[in-house]
Amino acid sequence: DAGVTQSPTHLIKTRGQHVTLRCSPISGHKSVSWYQQVLGQGPQFIFQYYEKEERGRGNFPDRFSARQFPNYSSELNVNALLLGDSALYLCASSLPSGGRDTQYFGPGTRLTVL
């Protein structure tokens, strides 16, 4: 079974540019969450989407936005990139089943902002 897939694997952008990261969840999973991991830290929650609706948002500026499509795939958009946006961006999918659902992570997209 295919796990969570993310594209691209690596990305280099310059300050002020815009970036779109993509995620395909595990088949059958309807919820997608996005996390940012900077070096030396644990992943930090950015967004969670379920059935195309935003269920939660972390403490990130409005430059960060996301959406979920009818096939449950998702995009994370970041506008006006700053050097501090350089990080590993992780996507995780989960069922959910109404109880405690485990989130399964993709390999991540490494974003470097120059």
Added chain:
Amino acid sequence: DQQVKQNSPSLSVQEGRISILNCDYTNSMFDYFLWYKKYPAEGPTFLISISSIKDKNEDGRFTVFLNKSAKHLSLHIVPSQPGDSAVYFCAASGSSGTYKYIFGTGTRLKVLA
């Protein structure tokens, strides 16, 4: 404010011995806890979880213990193998509706052959 803390940045253990990784949390609303393992250039891989209604959960070589009164959980790996060498993250979530995970900063485990 770090709600989930892993105070040991690194740990070295001999192959075959027990590895014990620790995690503390401050938010009493957390009711679900997980451990993930992460290799370089890969995403976190789910290892084991525990609900707050339990104090222990086992899966093969991995056991997670939860002490709610101390707001402390630990991951035991027995016996440790060289392939267990990775960064281990604990994560917590509460019944906030979003089920977002709050992660610790990770502990790098090195299992020596």
